[in-house]
Amino acid sequence: xxxSTLRYYFREAFLSIWRNSWLSVASIGVVAVSLLILxxxxxxxxxxxxxxxxxxxSVEISVFIKDETTxxxxxxxxxxxxxxxxxxxxxxVPKEQALKEMMENLGDDQDILAGLEEKNPLPDAFRIKTxxxxxxxxxxxWLEAFARVDQVRYGQGVVEKLLTISRxxxxxGAVTMVLLGVAAIFLIATTIRLSVFARRKEIGIMKxxxxxxxxxxxxxxxxxxxxxxxxxxxxVVVIYFGYLSLIGNINLSxxxxxxxxxxxxIISLMEGLLALGLAIGATGSMxxxxxxxxA
Amino acid sequence: xxxxxxxxxxxxxxxxxxxxVTLRIRKGEFVFLVGPSGAGKSTLTKLLYREEIPSRGQIIxxxxxxxxxxxxxxxxxxxxxxxxxxxxxxFPQKTVFENVSFALEVTGAxxxxxxxxxxxxxxxxxxxxxxxxxxxxxxxxxxxxxxIARAIVNNPVLIIADEPTGNLDPDTSWDLMNLLLxxxxxxxxxxxxxxxxxxxxxxxxxVVALKDxxxxxxxxxxxxxxxx
Ligand SMILES: Nc1ncnc2c1ncn2[C@@H]1O[C@H](COP(=O)(O)OP(=O)(O)O)[C@@H](O)[C@H]1O
Ligand SMILES: [Mg+2]
Numbered sequence: 001x002x003x004s005t006l007r008y009y010f011r012e013a014f015l016s017i018w019r020n021s022w023l024s025v026a027s028i029g030v031v032a033v034s035l036l037i038l039x040x041x042x043x044x045x046x047x048x049x050x051x052x053x054x055x056x057x058s059v060e061i062s063v064f065i066k067d068e069t070t071x072x073x074x075x076x077x078x079x080x081x082x083x084x085x086x087x088x089x090x091x092x093v094p095k096e097q098a099l100k101e102m103m104e105n106l107g108d109d110q111d112i113l114a115g116l117e118e119k120n121p122l123p124d125a126f127r128i129k130t131x132x133x134x135x136x137x138x139x140x141x142w143l144e145a146f147a148r149v150d151q152v153r154y155g156q157g158v159v160e161k162l163l164t165i166s167r168x169x170x171x172x173g174a175v176t177m178v179l180l181g182v183a184a185i186f187l188i189a190t191t192i193r194l195s196v197f198a199r200r201k202e203i204g205i206m207k208x209x210x211x212x213x214x215x216x217x218x219x220x221x222x223x224x225x226x227x228x229x230x231x232x233x234x235x236v237v238v239i240y241f242g243y244l245s246l247i248g249n250i251n252l253s254x255x256x257x258x259x260x261x262x263x264x265x266i267i268s269l270m271e272g273l274l275a276l277g278l279a280i281g282a283t284g285s286m287x288x289x290x291x292x293x294x295a
Numbered sequence: 296x297x298x299x300x301x302x303x304x305x306x307x308x309x310x311x312x313x314x315x316v317t318l319r320i321r322k323g324e325f326v327f328l329v330g331p332s333g334a335g336k337s338t339l340t341k342l343l344y345r346e347e348i349p350s351r352g353q354i355i356x357x358x359x360x361x362x363x364x365x366x367x368x369x370x371x372x373x374x375x376x377x378x379x380x381x382x383x384x385x386f387p388q389k390t391v392f393e394n395v396s397f398a399l400e401v402t403g404a405x406x407x408x409x410x411x412x413x414x415x416x417x418x419x420x421x422x423x424x425x426x427x428x429x430x431x432x433x434x435x436x437x438x439x440x441x442x443i444a445r446a447i448v449n450n451p452v453l454i455i456a457d458e459p460t461g462n463l464d465p466d467t468s469w470d471l472m473n474l475l476l477x478x479x480x481x482x483x484x485x486x487x488x489x490x491x492x493x494x495x496x497x498x499x500x501x502v503v504a505l506k507d508x509x510x511x512x513x514x515x516x517x518x519x520x521x522x523x
Contacts, residue, residue: 004406205384208344210374210449211401212367 005215012219013226016195023191024227030187031231031280032238034180035273039239041173042269043260048166050260061136063143064123064151073148078126081143086135087128095122123150134163181280184231188224188284195220196288221285228281229274236270296322296452296484297343302352304338304508312338314508315352320486322452325479327495328488329519330505336488339505340455343486344376345369357452374402377446377454377483381461383438385430385445391417392426395444402449412448420444420474436467443474447483454478456487460494468494492519 017024065074074092081090093101099120103110128143130136136154143152196203206216243266247259260266297320304313312335320326328336341347342354345361354361357375364372385394395416396409404412417423420440430438439459446454456475460468472494479485489495495502495518502517503510512520 002403002405004400004409005403008400201384202386205386206401207370208346208373208378208384209398209401209445210370210372212370215370215401 009218009222013222016198016219016223017226019198020191020194023187023194027184027187027191027227027284028231028234030180030184031228031277032234034177034184034280035232035235035277036238037180038173038177038276039235039269039273040242041169041177043239043243044169045166045173046260046265046269048162048169050258051162061126061128061130061140061143061152061154063126063128063149064153065125066148066150067123069124069148074124077146077148081126081128084139084142086130086132086139088131089129091127093125093127095120095124098122098125184228184280185284185287188227188281189287191227192220192224192285192288193291195223217289220289221282224281224283224285224288225278226281228277228279228284230277231280232274232277235277236273239273240266240270296320296357298355299339299342300353300355302342302349302354304335304342304347305350312508313342313349316505316508316510318503318510318513320484322484323479323482325476325485325498325500326487327498327500327502327517328486328505329490329492329495329502330511334505335508336505337457338508340457340486340488343453343455344373344378374449375452377443377449377451379439379442379446379454379456379459381458383430383442383462385438385441387430390427390429391422391433391441391444394430394441395448398445398448413444416444416448419447419477434467435463436470439463439467439471440474443471443478447478451483453484453486456485456489458489459487460489460491465493472498495519 065077078090078092081087099113099116099122102122103113106113128139130139140152140154143149203216247261250259297318299316299318302313302316303311305311314335316339328339330336338347342349342361343356345364349362356372361372386397389397392413396413399409399412414423414426417426420443422437422440422444425433425437430441433441439462442459443454454475459475460471463471468491475485475487476498499516502512502514502519504512504517504520
């Protein structure tokens with residue numbers, strides 16, 4: 001593509017945006033709002049997952065085994081647990097070791113456990129870690145079903161709650177985003193349709209001068225893409241600075257809350273939003289052109 | 296160069312605008328299309344630049360059957376044909392220079408080529424001084440000369456002029472005819488639909504008379520005639 005042609009495309013696109021300025025502003029606004037919602041819910045999900053991950057290391061499943069279980073049985077159960085793909089690590093903790101750990105934890109107060117060595121009341125147990133937090137609950141349920149298993153314990157509640165929130169945010173965010181995204185696409189399609197309509201005479205002249213369809217269409221495609229990009233740019237700027245100030249505030253007031261601050265992650269999120277805005281704009285204009293700029 | 300073989304055009308509303316026309320036009324000819332309004336003159340030219348497609352029959356242009364041309368190739372066909380209309384069809388917000396250069400831009404010509412060719416063409420039509428004016432500030436004759444400049448800037452093999460003098464006074468019309476004649480002498484084929492009987496009679500060129508979509512007369516050094 002020649003530079004002069006490119007310049008022509010951009011000039012025409014900007015001219016159209018300028019002529020339909022009100023509709024252009026509305027399109028940009030709707031794209032911005034929908035991407036703002038998408039971006040913030042993505043950030044929320046990323047952070048919720050991060051916190052859940054932090055909890056993950058402290059979440060392990062303790063499986064207490066019935067007293068009369070033979071070492072052979074223990075070995076069989078361990079093999080079976082290890083064979084599962086969601087299990088990261090299995091540790092067998094005999095009751096003696098459990099008692100020793102407990103005493104060590106008590107430190108100076110370990111006297112209260114004195115005499116228990118002979119008649120240890122603790123059960124033998126497995127300590128199991130999964131790869132991710134959301135594997136904990138299903139695995140626990142599976143373990144409950146073993147005949148030799150007496151009790152399954154893990155940090156019930158906290159993890160689920162966090163995951164529920166994260167899932168809920170994800171769904172709500174996705175639904176709003178899709179609805180607003182569709183609205184944005186159609187608003188852009190309307191804007192482009194008006195641009196095409198305003199130029200139908202010029203388009204006619206271009207056609208008899210021997211302009212290819214793409215030469216005629218490209219400024220309109222560009223117009224849609226620029227509108228989408230402008231909207232996503234607004235969203236990105238708002239999210240970026242909003243998130244920075246949120247990180248600052250949280251570090252001051254809730255220093256134990258660790259938010260995601262990796263630049264690379266935030267930047268790729270912003271890039272994704274910009275690309276999505278571009279795609280929304282392109283889709284909007286393609287819809288218009290398919291209907292109003294046939295051959 | 297152009298061959299119509301039993302061409303019929305029936306519009307969607309059932310009107311038979313062209314009825315079984317067989318016609319041959321050689322390279323370098325100057326052909327007047329005459330006939331009353333609604334005779335099918337404009338339709339005949341539209342069939343040539345593929346604005347319309349024949350209902351029956353075939354048209355050969357430059358050795359190629361127009362029916363075989365894919366929609367994708369139509370723009371390239373049109374770049375070989377310069378068009379001039381009664382209502383000018385200039386871009387009002389572009390200058391004279393830009394209106395002419397746009398026909399080159401559309402084909403992807405380089406800036407260098409544009410700067411080289413456009414002044415030559417504007418000079419030819421005598422509008423080099425008005426290069427930076429806007430069409431609305433020009434007289435009808437000047438606007439039509441801009442159209443001719445735009446039509447020839449791509450070096451077309453054929454110029455189709457559909458009542459180009461329809462909006463011009465007699466003197467200006469003659470200036471325009473001399474310009475077209477000049478272009479024709481350089482080898483460009485010209486097809487001109489017109490009602491200007493005095494011009495047709497004076498020029499003594501080939502006259503194809505249409506009536507109700509049929510060719511009723513085709514004379515090499517013809518006159519406007521009385522069918523109309
Ligand atoms: N796009 C169209 N749809 C339907 N009828 C048309 C169309 N264009 C022209 N016609 C009809 O076809 C006939 C020939 O028209 P036209 O070729 O414009 O004649 P001329 O140019 O000789 O005046 C007329 O009866 C006109 O009404
Ligand atoms: Mg006509």
